[in-house]
Amino acid sequence: MDAWPVEIIPDPDSLFYRVSVGWLKPGDTRVAPGHFRVNKGSMSCDWQKYSTAAETRSRQGAPERFAVIRMIAGKVREIDILSVIHSPIRGVEGQVDNRAHTSIFGLERSAATGAIHGQKEKIRTELYGQFHTWEIEPNAPIV
């Protein structure tokens, strides 16, 4: 099976980022800086070219357990050391094929040895400042 080509994601394009509703305080559905996290070396999201927000929500099953934030690629790139790289997944054992898969790099480096103190908190604050509304709210009906 051939790998999908890696494409350049234009700045105006949307990225859908999945958040577990288990991270939310009961009765409080606001986005929080703590929702922006590294998973396996980067922040994983889906590019709008190959995914809708609803598809992102349901990609791993149990969509009722997730909400979705829309981020804008160019706005992410404006933040400190963050980069946005299309990284489609195909034929990887244990992972669902996903042509939309995109990695946001930088947050993982911000807490590494030698990083500027507080840089990770700064990046998370800026991500929150830019993207603090839900594209799909927690507990939204499944479509």
Added chain:
Amino acid sequence: MEDEIKSANYIVEIKSGPEPEGYVPYARETLARATDFLRRLMIHAHTANVIGTGVPRIGPAEDGSIDLFWEKDDRTLLVNFPAGESIGNYCGKKPKSEISGRFDPSESRPELVFWLAD
């Protein structure tokens, strides 16, 4: 503030999320470090007659760490308490002023509330 601290107990009940591999549970000790620090900070604010700092949101963050997050008008202060570590990190932003750094959560950092309230 005590209501927010009490309601933050849900954090230690959070189970592994969508990616159980590498999941770090939220420990009561981490939450206690965060809430003890918050109480000390607010005592300083009270003693110094600093008003208007507001109550932070207490929430879960990456790798079992816990955040205190103040968001008030045009300013924010994010303080993170890593799991199993004795060093915390913070970043505050307001117009024409930004602060960031590391700190020992067992110490008091009254300058943070002064910065927030100023």
